[in-house]
Amino acid sequence: MSDEITDRHAETAAEVLPEQRGLYVDGEFVDAADGGTFETTDPTTGETLAEVPAGRAEDVDAAVAAASAAADGEWGATGASERQQLLHEIADRIEERKTEFLKLEALDNGKPTREAYGDVSAVIDHFRYFAAATRLNEGTTLPADDGPRHVSTVHEPYGVVGAVVPWNFPLLITSWKVAPALAAGNAVVLKPAEQTPLTALKLANVVDDVLPDGALNVVTGFGEAAGAPLTAHDDVAKVSFTGSTAVGREVMKTAADRIADVTLELGGKGPLVVHEDADLDAAVRAAVLAIFYNTGETCTAGSRLFVHDAVAEEFLDRLVETAEGLAIGDPLARDTRMGPKVSTAQAERTLDYVEQARAAGGNVLVGGGRPDDTPSDAFVEPTVIEGLSHDSAPVQEEIFGPVLTVFRWDDYDEMIDLANDVDYGLAAGVMTESASQAYTTAGDLEVGTVWVNQYQDFPAGMPFGGYGQSGIGRETAFETVREFTRTKSIDVSIR
Ligand code: NAD
Secondary structure, three states: OHHHHHHHHHHHHHHHOOOOOOEEEOOEEEOOOOOOEEEEEOOOOOOEEEEEEOOOHHHHHHHHHHHHHHHHOOOOOOOHHHHHHHHHHHHHHHHHOHHHHHHHHHHHHOOOHHHHHHHHHHHHHHHHHHHHHHHHOOOOEOOOOOOOEEEEEEEEEOOEEEEEOOOOOHHHHHHHHHHHHHHOOOEEEEEOOOOOOHHHHHHHHHHOOOOOOOOEEEOOOOHHHHHHHHHOOOOOOEEEEEOOHHHHHHHHHHHHHOOOEEEEEOOOOEEEEEOOOOOHHHHHHHHHHHHHHHHHOOOOOEEEEEEEHHHHHHHHHHHHHHHHHOOEOOOOOOOOOEOOOOOHHHHHHHHHHHHHHHHOOOEEEEOOOOOOOOOOOOOOOOEEEEOOOOOOHHHHOOOOOOEEEEEEEOOHHHHHHHHOOOOEEOEEEEEOOOHHHHHHHHHHOOOOEEEEOOOOOOOOOOOEOOEEOOEEOOEOOHHHHHHOEEEEEEEEEOO
16 A cells, blocks of 8 residues: 555656756756755655755845846836736646646645645636736825825835745745735745745746746745745845744844835634534534644644534534544545645644643544554544643644644633634634624634635635734735835925
């Protein structure tokens, strides 16, 4: 079984790996200045997928210089309609190679191809959405006031944007940053996560002849060595970072030194509220998506479930049964619902939280360990835990794995207080058949996105971002284009 999977992954890798795997700087694929490389691993098999350059400060300098030159040169002179066409061309190129992209994402991250299919579909759609947005970045004209004057605004690009991406949605989050940054007229230096650099490099291969040299640059490498010099770079006027709150805080501090603008999309610890009148089939489906989708490696994970006492028994029975039935295994197999975590280290981190939960008196209703008969140690069972104190570490901290903690409630106000009692405020869910209850609870939850009777939906155009320590700024929407621009007011005295 294991050998069969390893062979299938090796064959698939040979078909879908990006042809050129250098740093992508000024339209060329190059080695790191010091020749350093690192290996990216297939978490399903534990085998090395590819060796890629380990970029460092010197490489970041070269990429930022290329981006600056592009912003001051051909790319900066590109008009809105041309940028629209180029973004459409990028979307079309990705669509032509869609199967390759989604298989590569499944290999590098471990996500099932059915989920990777959803990611790549959304990537294409985001490039098309932001292609349209290039034409809508309009300024305003003030109503005439005293004397002959004309006051108007324009939204100008920053120049060079530094984009840092995590490993859970490598290509999707890349598109959330690159598409609006280019739409606004910026040049980009992208730093993918060290665990999952391959789809960003494939994107560079696929769009190499679409964009002018230097408009998009990709520097693979580690956080401290490549991410930090990029986010601290004097010539990077805007940083868009997605990752952990701890690193986001550091990024913001370094941006403060040069008063650079930041968009931060950070961690989450979302509540999913099940009301007494909820459709329980829909509630179980939403809970499964909330915590087991992408193996729980979602910043929006609904990892704290608040179920009304009156329906708790039945809901939990059905949830446990569904969790037990989820097919865990090879992400390349069609029926797989959960693949491995991105690495064995991440699986161990998740299981450590489960041990902490057990030690704190948690009752593991399902899962809680590694599944049998998987090809590597990166797999974790879907896990549901009840009986924890809400202030315990597994409830307060982001586990980033398929581990759900459950609380029963009958007093609405007490439940809302607990639901809001975390540092994060990214996303939440509400399950109810009452529209009035849906809006009331959505209003009471201190988060940036509330899904009602569903979970994990990210349509292009709907702003996505956090309250509290989940971040600053909004992605995936028209206002994102604005966040990649500065407003200039032009106040003309007419003689
Ligand atoms: P991470 O913060 O460790 O790394 C994220 C990225 O930052 C990687 O590319 C990494 O190389 C880089 N990085 C690390 N140290 C850096 C530094 N000092 N300076 C600049 N860059 C640095 O996070 P992770 O473990 O890769 O991802 C998981 C985290 O991302 C979770 O906390 C999750 O909630 C968060 N996340 C948030 C969103 C969102 O939109 N809010 C989406 C996905 C993931």
